[in-house]
Amino acid sequence: MSGCEMSNFEFSFKKIVPFLLVGFVIIFALAAAVGTEDIIEGLSQVDKSTYALAFLVQVGAIVVWLSKWKILTMSISINVRTRRMFPILLSGIFVNTAVPSAKVGGEPLRAYMFSKLGNVSMEKSLATVMADRAVDGIPLIAILFSSLISVILMGNLPLYGLVLLLSATAFMIVVVIAFLYVCLRPSSAMGLSFWLIRRLRRIISKFRPVKYVERRVEEFMGDFGRGARAILGNKRYVSSALGLSTCYWLLAVFRMWLVFFALGYPDISLGAIGLAVTLGLVLHVVPIPGGLGVVESLYVLIFKAAGVSPGIALTAALLDRGISFWFTSLFSGAGITWSSLELSRSES
Template identity: 60%
Template structure:
C-alpha cells in the first residue's frame, strides 16, 4: 500500500498538468463556443460511439480467447475478461505507448488462470503481435490519403512519415521476436549480465540465467505454436482488423454527433499520433493527445472549436469512460491475487 500511495503522489501532479493543458486549450479556443457546441451534440450518435468502444473491448477478448485455444489452454472467459480490463487500464493511464499491458496481463493470467508463465506470456505476446499487422496497414493507408489530399509543410510530412515508420518497425520487430526468439533471448541474457551485481544480491546469477533460458524456450514454443496455426490465427487476425476499424468508427461517430464530417485519413493519423503520445510521462498522454487531435482535425478543415470539442468527446470515451470500466477489472483481479497470497 505505501508503494501504491507513492505512485499516486507521483502521478497526481502529472495528471493535473494534463488537465491544466486542456483547460488552457479550452480557454484559448473559447469555453463559450465549446459549451454551445456541446449543447447541440446528437446523443444518439455519441451513445453509438460508446457502444463501438464496448464492442471493441469484447472483440479483443474474443481474439485473445481464440489464441489461448491454439495451445489448448482451458482458460475461463469470466476470468480472462477482468484481466484484459486490467491491461486496458494500464494502457489507458500509464505512459507506455499502449504496450504496458503485456507483462501485467501475462502475470495475472498466469496466477489467476493457473497457467505456466511462458504459455501465459506467449498468448499475450501473440495477441499484441497480431494487433500490429492491421495497425501498420491503417497507418500507411491513412498517411497515403493525407499526403494525396492535404497540402502540408515538408516538416509535417517528414514527421508523420517518421511516426508511421517507427510504429511499423516496432510492430514488425515484435512479430519477428515472437517467431524467431533467439535475438530476444540474447537481449535478455545481455540485460542479466549488465545487472549482474544487483541480481546477485538476491539470487545466484546462474540460477537466474537458467530460469530465463527455460522461460524463453517455453515462450518461444508457445508463441510459434500459436502464430503458425492458420486455423486460429486467421480468425484472430480478422478480429484485430475489426478492433481497429471499431476504433476508427468510434471517432467518426463522435464527429457525426457534432454534425461534422471528417476524412478517414485524418482519423487514422490522429489514432497513430495519439498512440505514440501515450508514451509521454503523463497519464494517458492527457493534454498532449487532445492537443495533437486538435492540430490534426484543424488541418483536415474542421474549425478549431469543433476540433477541440471532438477531441474532448472522443477522449471522454477512450480515456475517461474506458478507464472507469477497466478499473473494475483491476479491482477484481487484485482481489483474486490477494486471496491466493
Template identity: 65%
Template sequence: MPEFEFSNRKKSLKKILPFFVIGIAIVFLLAAITGVGEIFRAVSQIDKRIYLLAFIVQVSAITVWLVKWKILTKAAGLEVGTKRMFPILLSGIFVNTAIPSAKVGGEPLRAYMFSKIGEVPMDKSFASVAADRAVDGIPFIFILLVSLPVIVFAWNLPLYAVILLLIISVFVIIGIISFLYVCLRPKPARGLIKWLIRRLRRIISKFRPVKYVERKAESFMKDFGEGAKLIWGSKKHVASALTLSSLYWFLSIFRMWLVFLALGQSVSFGTLGLALALGLILHMVPIPGGLGLVEGVYILIFGAAGIPPGTAFTAAILDRGISFWFTSVFSAGGIAWSGLKLSKSWES
C-alpha cells in the same frame, strides 16, 4: 510475501497525480486558446443518441478484443472461462489507459494475472498475451501506411511536419516489426536477453546471482518459444485473431467517426486513422493516457483537415471522454476483481 504486491498503490498514485494535474492543465489551456464561445456552440450541436452509440461501439471493441485473445489462448491449448478472462483483460486495459508509460506495464500484468487466476503456466500465459499484441500490430501498420499518403498529399503541410510524421511512423513500424520477429522467432531473442544480462550484470548481481537469472531467463524463453510456436503454428486461429484485430481497429476509428457525426461534421477515415495512431504513440509519455497531449494532437490533425477549432476541440474531448475516461472507469472494475482474486489466492 506474494510475488505481486498491491500495497504500493498509494506511492504509485502520488507519482501519477502531478502528471495527471499537468494533463488537466493542458486541456484547460487548449480550451482557452480555442475559445469558450466556440466550444459551447459546438457542444450545443451534439446529437446525444449518436454519441451514446459511440459508447456502445467502444464496449463492442473491447468485447472483440476479448474474443480475439480467447482464440489465441485456445491455440496455445489453454481453456479458461470468459468470466475469468474478461476481468483480467480489463485489468490490462486499465493500466494501459490510466497509468503513465502504460503500454509497457499492462501486458506483463495481464500475463501475470492470467497465469495466477487462470491457473495456467506463466510461459504460455505470456506467449498468448504477446501474440495478442503482436497480431494487433499488423493492422496498425496498415492504418499508418494507408493514412500517411492520404494526409501528406491531401493536406498542405509544411515540410518539417511531413518529415516528422514520416520519422515517427518509421520508428513505430520498426518497433512493431521487431516485436513480431521476437514473437515469431524466439531463439534470436534468447541471444539478445543473454546479451542484456551480461551488460547489466553489475545491477543484477545486487539482487540475485547472475547465473541464477541467466538460468531462469533461459528456461522462460525456451518455454515461451514453445508456447509461441504452438500459437503461430495454428494458422486457423491466427487468421481468425487477425480478422478480429482488424475489426477492433475499425471499431476504434468508427467510434471517432460517430463522435464527429454527433457534432454534424464529416471527416475522412484517413484523418481519423492518423489521429488514432499518433494518439496511441503519445500514451508512452509519463502522463496518464497522454492526457492533454493526445487532445492537442487531435486538435492539430482535425484542424489541418479543415475542421473548425471549436468543433475540433469538442470532438477531441468527447472522444477522449469515451476512450480514456469511460474506458478507465469501465476497466477499473476488472482490476478490482482481479486484485481481490489474487489476494484470496495468497491467503489460501
C-alpha cells in the same frame, strides 16, 4: 496481486496525480488558444443518442479484443472461462490507459494475473498476451499507412506537422516490426537478455547467482518461444484473430466517426480519423496518463489538416477522449479491482 505489489501499485497511482495536472494544463491552454466559446457552442450541438452509441461501440471493441485473445489461448489448448478472462483483460487495459506507460506496462500485469487466476504457466500466459499484441500490429500498420497517405494528399499539413506525423509513423512501424520479430524469433530476445545480464553481473550477483539467473532466463525464453511459435504458427486461429483485430481497429475508427456525426460533421475524412486513432497510441509513451493533453493536441493538428475548424476539432477530441480515456479507465478499473480481490483470495 500480493500485498507488496498492491502497495507498490497504489504508490504509483499517487504519483499519477501531478502528471494529470500537467495534462489538464495542456488542455486548458489548447482551449484558450482555440476559443472556449467555439467549444461550448460545439458541445451544445452534440446529438446525445449518437454520442451514447459511441460508448456502446467502445464496449463492443473491448469484447472483440477479448474474443481475439480467447481464440489465441485456444490455439495452445488453454481453456479458461471467458468470464474470468474478461476482468483480467480489463486489468491490462486499465494500466495501459490510466497509468503512464513509461512507468508500468499492462501486458506484464495481464500475463501475471492470467497465470495466477487461470492456473496457466507464466511462459504460456505471456506467450498468449504477446501473440495477442503481435496480431494487432499487422492491421495497425495497414490502417496507419493508408490513413497517412490520405492525410498527406489533402495538402493542408504545415511542414512541422508533416515532419511530426512522419516521425511518429516511422517510430510506430519500427516498434511493431521489432515486436513481431521478438515474438517470432525469441532467440533474439534471449541474446539481449544475456547481454543485459553480463552488463549487470555485479548487481545481480548480490541477489542470485548469475549462472542461476542465466539458466532461468534460458528456460523461460525457451518455453515462451515454443508457446509463441505454436500460437502464431497455427494459421486457422491466427487468421480468425487477424480478422477480429481488424474489426477492433475499424470499430475504433467508427467510434470517432460517430463523435463527429454527433457534432454534425459526418463528412470528416476517415483517413484523418484512422491516423488519429493509430498515432495517438505513440503518444502514450509520454509520462502522462493516456497522453492527456498531448494526444488531444495531435488530434487537433490532424483534424485541422482535414479541413475541420480548430474549435470543432478540439471539441471532437475531448468528446472522443471522454470515451477512449475517461470512460475506458472507469470501465476497466472495475476489472482490475475484481482481479486484485480474486488474486488476494487465491494467495491467502
